[in-house]
Structures are given as C-alpha cells and as structure tokens.
Amino acid sequence: MAGKGRNAVRIETEIEKSREESNWKRVIELADQLKTRNAAQAPLCSFLLGEGKLEMFLEEWPPVESNFSRSRSGLGEAKRCLLNAASEQGKKAGVALDSHLLLGKLHYAMGFFEESLNHYNEADLQSLTEKALPSRSLRIVAESYAIKGLCLEKVPPSSTSKYKQVEWEEQMGRCYE
Secondary structure: OHHHHHHHHHHHHHHHHHHHOOOHHHHHHHHHHHHHHOHHHHHHHHHHHHHHHHHHHHHHOOOOHHHHHHHHHHOHHHHHHHHHHOOHHHHHHOOHHHHHHHHHHHHHHHOOHHHHHHHHHHOOHHHOOOOOOOHHHHHHHHHHHHHHHHHHHHOOOOOOOHHHHHHHHHHHHHHOO
16 A cells, blocks of 8 residues: 555656656556546646647647637547636646646637636636745746736627726736736
8 A cells, every 4th residue: 555655656757757747648647547547636647638638739730810719629539637627626636727727828829718718717717826836837827827818818898898898908918017
C-alpha cells in the first residue's frame, strides 16, 4: 500500500514537471497511468487529459480564424474531458475552476466567443485574487484574461446605451492590465 502511495506521488510530481515544461504528450501518458491506478483521481485525470489534448492541438493549429473549423472538429475529446472535470466531482477535486478557464480557451479556439465568455464568468475570473500559484496556473489565468479581452472585442455589448458601452470598454481594458 505504501508503495502505491509513493508511486502516485511520483506520478503527480512528474505530471506537474511535465505541465511546467509544456510536455503535453507526457502529461497525457501520466494522466492515463494515474487514472488506471486510482479511480478516485478521475476528475483530476479528466482535467489533465483535456488540458494536454487542448494544448497539443493548439501547438499545431493556433487559435486563428482560419483554424476555427478544424478546431470545432478536432477538440471534441478535449472538450469532453474538460466538461467532465468541470462537474460537481471536479469542484470537490479542486479542478473545476481551471477546467472552466481552459474551456474558455477551447471555445475561443473554436470561434465561439460568447461561450468562451460564459466559461470565464462561470469561473468568476474577475474575482480571482493574487495568491501563490504554480507557474502553469499563473499562465492559465493570464491567458484567460487575454482571451477574455479578445472575446469582448468580438462580442460588442448587447445594449446601445452609452453607459453599457463605457462599462464594456472598462471591462475589456481590465483584461489587459
């Protein structure tokens, strides 16, 4: 039993190292290993698989308009994994917030800007406070703010009132601060 615990800790440490190095193929391999060894880690494994598949895809097909169609067909598995991780079980496991942030990135890559904004609202991105986070988590949050700003540029306010326009511009500006 103690050997299993040490092995799981070793795998988790190697996963974090691979995430920091953006070695997504290795992250996926290790998440599969962790999943077969410990079913209780299913939400974490779903998150890691979704993150790895998303990032590997985006390395080959950057999130630009000419790739939206390819992203819509090629990111289905990553989306499924991240949605699983964003569930109630994912909340208990502590991966739901990051899952919503990556779902925002995924929907941006597909050209679904409003859906992307919905995930950033679900994650309550604007209320995230400064705290000590691993560099990968900081990168996810920073990317999320940038992508949210880009989405806001594509999705103008629904109202034509000057107040709503100013509010929208301020919200967009805060994303780039």
